Amino acid sequence: MEQRAIADTLKTQFSEEVVDIVEYQGQVGVLLRPDQIVPILRWLRDSADLRMDHLRALCGVDNSKRKTSYPERFEVVYQLYSTELRHEIRLRVLLPEKDPHVDSVVSLWSGANWLEREVFDMFGIRFNQHPNLKRVLLPDDWEGHPLRKEYPLKGRKEWQGLVELKERIQELDQHGFYPPPPVEAKKGGTAKKGAKNPVEPQKTVAQAAGPASAGKEKTATVAAALPAGVNTGKTLRERDQA
């Protein structure tokens, strides 16, 4: 059936619910009031000459920044398709800005479960009688609904979970594979320089650390504990010869 014809049938059947019918590039969208959406969808799915058995997509729209003004702020859009009769229709349910909510269609298509959760996640539109209405793509403690037009592209602030994770990483780094160097080691550079300078390979670590170790016992002991030759710039062969 032609999309226009489906829209007209829908209008005769549910004349009070249909707000408007729009057409673009051969695709017809029917603007609806939210109250009777489940009966309308059930009728489209079950009536013998329509048999719209495939819910292609379900998504939300925020109309607040449109160039032309729209009657309501939010929309939930349903794309329906009939796999047997090969026709489609688009239903656009208009929802108010204050407390947008619409009945869930999970009872008709169980696949709508996550799609509705996504709309809730991204737009904050509630679905009545939904079995498990919580966020799906974002963490449960996320603030705001990102696909609303007033939500900034870069977000408002760092997610609390990530902040905690970063703090935890810093804490763990204290005991990590590359712990931050002790503050004392930076003062007297001679120990390090001597140890790393390949020009003086005859010095052992302990010797190199020796002259500068006066106020830095800690560094010296650590260095002395290392086997001779380690970190002195000697190659393995040189060490063997020594």
Added chain:
Amino acid sequence: MKEPSKQTVEVPVATGDEDRYRLRMGPQHPATHGVLRVDLELDGETIVACDPQVGYLHRGIEKLAENRTYAQTLILTDRLDYIAAMSNNCGFCVAVEKLLAITPPLRARYIRTIVNEMSRLASHLLWLATHALDIGAMTVFLYCFREREILLELFEELCGARLTFSYPRIGGVRQDVNAYFIDGLQRFIDIFPEKILEYETLIDTNRIWLKRTVGIGKVSREKALSLGLTGACLRASGVDYDVRKHQPYDAYDLVDFEVPIGQEGDSYARYRCRMEEMRQSVRILQQCIDQLPPGPIVGEDAPDLHMSQRIIPFREARVSAYGTGLIALSHKTKPTYPAGDIYVATEVPKGELGFYIISDGSPRAYRMHIRSPSFIHISALTALSEGGLVADLITNIGSVDVVLGESDR
């Protein structure tokens, strides 16, 4: 030393439920094919409740698309299904072309069909490789990657990239195919049917393969439609629905191919469907090579996107009808964009990929929703797996063929 705190440990009272426990599988589990986490409640080895968790790869592509021009959004679609990025590019281009009323030339449509089917083969090969590996057939994994490599090299020859192509453009394709590419493709499709036989010899009558796929993750026809399954998952349940046949795009109405339909709706039927699809893809590729018409690869009314084949004077590019590309925008010309909304679906290897684009007359999409098959297929895992064994969940994740980049967007 801290003294261990003296706590009384509660000994669970036997209630008949003592075998029940929770298991969090993933997001780093190798069999979840990415960053999918599945929260399981188990009774022994039987799954009582299965709750997949997605979102680890969420990049806000729909939000980004509202802030970029259509040409700039194209590269984001590579990052959806990175296994078959070419199909995603084509799907997006087809949708924007319909929105802006642009017709790509015939040659471009054929080339797109070629790359579409090539990426279907590449995706199905990767699916078969990993699915077989999950079930325990290591050899198939190596064989499949051997053939996938040929395809990736052909892609590299075509556009210089192996995974994220951005090769199709709104109104055409980026570059023309060369003789080397066509030769290589011809050689590939000459040998590939034998390779499919080789895989089938390895696993088709393998007792372990059969035991682990036949009757596992069974979905009836009605249930599959209710769950919103598409692609091979839906066809394995006996529903004749393929967007390439139902609402043809590119050159699919000009080539002859069949859509394999299964009956049982289990993992084995899904496997059979995909194997047959590969054979049909080879058929389509052969016809495309034979029929490939000469002519331009970019339409006259296409938005200028710095196409190497279409060198036009700078000033002319500014005022071209839909001068919607990167260049046109930087010159403050104001091309007219129609206002309207459009939903265009294409058949990607995973299922039906749909783009719902609303335009309000600005060069950016006012809203772009991506109907991603993987997202819906993951949500169907609950229905497929509850009541089965943990090992069958691995089979199910593999056989519905999901990719998390597309699911999380």
